[in-house]
Amino acid sequence: MKPGRPIPPLVLSAKEKAELEKTVRQRTAAHSNVQRAHVILLCAQGIPNYKVAEQTGISSLSVGRWRKRFVQDRLSGLLDQPRSGTPRSITDAQVAEVVRTTLEKRPKNATHWSTRSLASKLGFSHDSIARVWKAFGLQPHRHEHFQFSTDPEFVDKVRDVVGLSMSPPQNTVVLCLDEKSQCQALERTQPI
Template sequence: MCGGLVEREQVADDLGISRETVRKWRARFVKDRLEGLTDRPRPGPPRRITDEQVEALVTKTLDEKPSSGDSHWSTRSMAEATGMSQSAVSRIWRAFGLKPHTVETWKLSTDPQFVTKVRDVVGIYLSPPENALVLAVDEKSQIQALDRTQPVLPMAPTTPARMTHDYVRHGTTSLFAALDIASGSVIAQHHRRHRHTEFLRFLKTIDAAVPKDLDLHLVLDNYATHKTEAVKKWLLRHPRFHLHFTPTSASWLNLVERWFAELTRRKLRRSAHRSVIELERDIRGWINEWNKNPKPFVWTKTADEILETLAAYCTTINDSRH
């Protein structure tokens, strides 16, 4: 008996389950052998929604629109259309990850050099050149200095911080940023405009900030200010700069966009500023703190994996049209 108890404890520990569970299933096996291991009817009322009804509801959600002319199904309209309760519709949608009320933006690039550019940019992320710095560069334009119309109420126990939904605008600024993909540190500069003139100033700032013995590989989008004659002439005089352009409509390939998202989430979204000068000072302070302990964003997918995923997605889109 003692040996059986020790063995039961060992099995429970190995599987991460209770000793009572081990005891129950061993007893059922001893009594009925393999038949004792099958699921038995559970307590409670019998299941009222069949697999066929679930399949029909999921199909209806994916393939049909409400007869009312609404753009998407709600639990109420689907319940009326299927004869189920709203709670049942909600449970089935959650089980299948369906969210008819949610829509996300997307756009496939039509760049004729899409594949070449993806391989170039991803290649430089995964295998940076020696004796070189790889910088993801872009501008976050039209950052607004916004002040709430009434004071922000601080957080209190059981109550989150609160701010008014309306605000007063006090002007805009543009932030030029270059993210070092190896260290995560950022070179940044504010300008009130974002023409090629400002972009050239930022290139000069990068040139002055990076040791002269390093080549510079810049990942950029196809914004017109990056390709003007003045910029091209300056680059000819500074041959250590090498530009790598992302495909059109593919800003997700530029890692600095990930850093801009952090800036927005952790600083801008809940801040209030009474002037552009105050906004710029606040952003500079946040960037200085970031650079004290920078965190790189590690790119993991290969170009082939990205292209295979997009090819499968395009196939799904084409199939859905038929």
């Protein structure tokens, strides 16, 4: 037996023991959560920290840390605590502005925003714009979304094409062709 400070026994309530055993049996639980629950169950059996460390494959210091956190905070002590790091640099209002600008405004001389063009307009990094777009599922570069035309005569051309399709001249056949070579139109680019 290894010499060391005596460790008080770890006593579990029936509810805590059931919860820890449930966590150990779960196939979809995170490995770290299963390991912590296993450590506490072994400690509750009166097994010393160094033996628990050997059985679980973690250091005896880690076993001591989880035992101490469990004694202090019970089951909630086994949860991950917030980690240190740089605080958020973009506020909720700024996130809303990024989303609003992406969806409602169009850049000059372009059909859609890029992360860099929107970042330079709003004064953020392009990485921040990309994180906001990812969080909200925005993909302005994808063709499934509405695309603005940059052609200044676009409205007049649409009227001509739609007018020809809606009321063609008498005794004529109107054909519509896909102008893209090597591309097959499998679905509409715009909703009906």
